[in-house]
Amino acid sequence: MTLNQLIFRNFKKNFKHYYVYIFALVFSVGLYFSFVTLQFDPAMDETKGTLKGAAAMKAGSVLLIAIVAVFLLYANSLFIKRRGKEIGLFQLIGMTKGTVFRILSFENLLLYIVSLLMGVLLGFSMSRLLMMILFNVTGIEDVATLHFSFAALTQTLIVFAAIYVLILLMNFIYIKRQSILALFRSTSVAQERVQRMSWFQIVIGISGLLLIGLGYYLSSILFSKVLMMQQLFLLMIAILASVIIGTYLFYKGSVSFLFQLVRRRKGGYLNVRDVLSLTSIMFRMKSNSLLLTIITSLSALAIGLLSLSYISYYSAEKSVEQSIPADFSIAKDENIPEFTDELQKEGIAYEIDKIALQTLQADITGAVSFGSGADNPFAELAEETEMTVISDRDVPSIKVGENEVYFMNRMTLLDSFLKFQTNGEVIFSGKEGTYPLLLKSISEETVLPTRISSGFPIAVVSQNLYEEMSRDLDPSLEPEFTQYTGIHIKDRSQVKQADEIFRETELRVWAGNESKYEEFTKQKQNMGMILFIVGFLGLAFLVTSGCIIYFKQMDESEDEKPNYTILRKLGFTQNDLLQGVQLKQLFNFGIPLVVGLCHSYFAVKSGWFLFGTEMVTPMLIVMLIYTVLYSIFGVLSVLNYKRVIKDAL
């Protein structure tokens, strides 16, 4: 029998063991190819052009390569471990390591070709579906047609060729390192001996918890200090590092420690559930803690990103509402008729809100507290800041007293930098006089569009005071806007038509003139695109992490099959065994999920206000969906165990 025959026979015989590996390959190729197809599709130009999505897509594809590579390397490591005996046997009958390596490489190549073909087909059909979803979330009305892209194919081939080389390298190192003896030795060597409960372990566990706590703490102050971009970046890296290392130490120290404590307490008297969950997990704790850390980080990252992007998408409408109160804003009086005349011509009924603005110097130090000490650059600004002042006559909802001031247009984003306190003193100064006023209330109600208020709160004073101030304006301040007109369309169904008219007038080239509808569509497209890419990546993370645990569990179930045989011979029923296995799955899938959810919660909490206006609902929705999808892998794993247990006797 020649070597080639041997390879082919091996391949044929082992095919059914390969299916996990093939699945991993096909899935990865499909995922990557569909993503790249989208990237190259001409239909995407529309989204790309309008949304600068190209860069986002590119960043996404790089991240995707990383996920896919890690995933495939892991699948390969399991795969080659399964075949340790075979490799040992080849060497025993006199093959050199080089020959064995050639056999494996050739086999891998065959697998690769088959899976690439299948993956490309799968990816192509998947990208069509994805395209439809993309158009749906971004609100672009177009029929999803796709062309088979050879550029995408080439890129996929290049990427997977590179991964193939990586895998070869890994196999090479593996074969090189193993001795024949080690290959034959079963995988039953305990990875970690049950040690005497050492202080060292307790210390490791506790320091893990401390590191996680430190990461959480740092994340909570991340945006309350005003930091330079560089510092911000460093801090983020520090948070990531401390949380990830902390998680690893937590698994390695605390979990093993707790388990050992439980086991010791039982004094050797374990029931079958303990045998299949506790001891089995402990037996593999070394490889488990690394794996669990990876899964936890992946899940946390995915949930965090998904939550943030969904928060943006979810609050797109609300944030537009917040930044543009009326359907149309027009800054200058002379421009109004240009638009309203057209509206009248088309028979669209509307209402006009006019608000006069003036800008004064204000000292708000008495009414403000800073996120952190004196190094806050806002501290200086607070003594001399320009504020837009309007009269309470223009705000029907409130009535302001003589020596009082109300702040409106408060942005939640600003809260983390400086907080206003009611009953503080705000001193306005005109050209000559000063006006010390009592800050009565701060409201989020939007009176002026953000473009006009510059994102800073506006002050509302009584009509009398407003007039007094207007006679005392400091001419050195040259405010960009002195007036704001909001136009409300009475019939909501005509808003779109009005928007078209607004666009035709070319009013929007001037600062301060805005259409809420247009802004909303733009936001939706932007957010939709981001949501789509992040969603895609999140899904990739989810499936990858789910698959990794599933594969690992499959591997373990094969390893433990003899144990099930023994236990069943001893008289334990399939049900007894299944209960233990379910507990184990609960741990293996549950722990990284729970810790990951916890991590992502803190991550989202630290910066969600940069993305939108609503945190809880979108985050919970994302977490719920993620948990449900993730649980599917847990259920699949239990089913796999069920089959193995059934076959065991």
Next chain:
Amino acid sequence: MVILEASKISKTYGNKLNRQEVLRALDLQVKKGEFVSIMGASGSGKTTLLNVLSSIDRVSQGAIEIEGQNLNQLKEKQLAEFRKQHLGFIFQDYNLLDTLTVKENILLPLSVQKVKKKVADDRFNAVAAELGILDIQNKYPNEISGGQKQRTSAARAFIHEPSIIFADEPTGALDSKAASDLLNKLSDLNIKRNTSIVMVTHDPLAASFSERVVFIKDGQIYTQLNKGDQTRNEFFSDIIKTQGVLGGVQYDA
């Protein structure tokens, strides 16, 4: 008192066209406290017999009663329950769980019965002391020798005080010293605890430790030897002679 009674048991494998009869209407009785060996050439049906006797496999025809309980009438779950309560096992390849320490392995059968921890500990200490494995109780199976593994396996078989223990080539993987050690301990325990043992073996030396040897050929009982008042050595040469007649290998005793 008869503890195990197999009457006219047959076991066939395969389908109608390609039928292979492994056991043919075999009768066997084991009394309380008896130590029985089953011998025979490879393929004679020894292991199949042990499997059906120990309820791991089902018979095609015939009935097996252990302690008056007909195994045929029990469902899968009840069979498991029965094994757990009344049977003990020792296997050629030890069948210890790698993930458990020696002590945990031994205590495993007790965990399903509501035995108090104190009682379990006492029983463990007693049986482990008898088998000489007290000092390795906290080690894992991959850290101990084959003989120690098999003694662990034996301890596990005895700990829940089953009415009958099935041993499948328990000395098959051991050297002669370790094998004799184990067999001495087994027959000690057999006498002390009055537990019946049914052992499949192809080793005449191992068989000579028992009270009765049943020879099997082509799925039927070929002959039986009783030790009676003989010494072990006399019994041993008897066994070898019979084995020679049976068509096995000639030993030079």
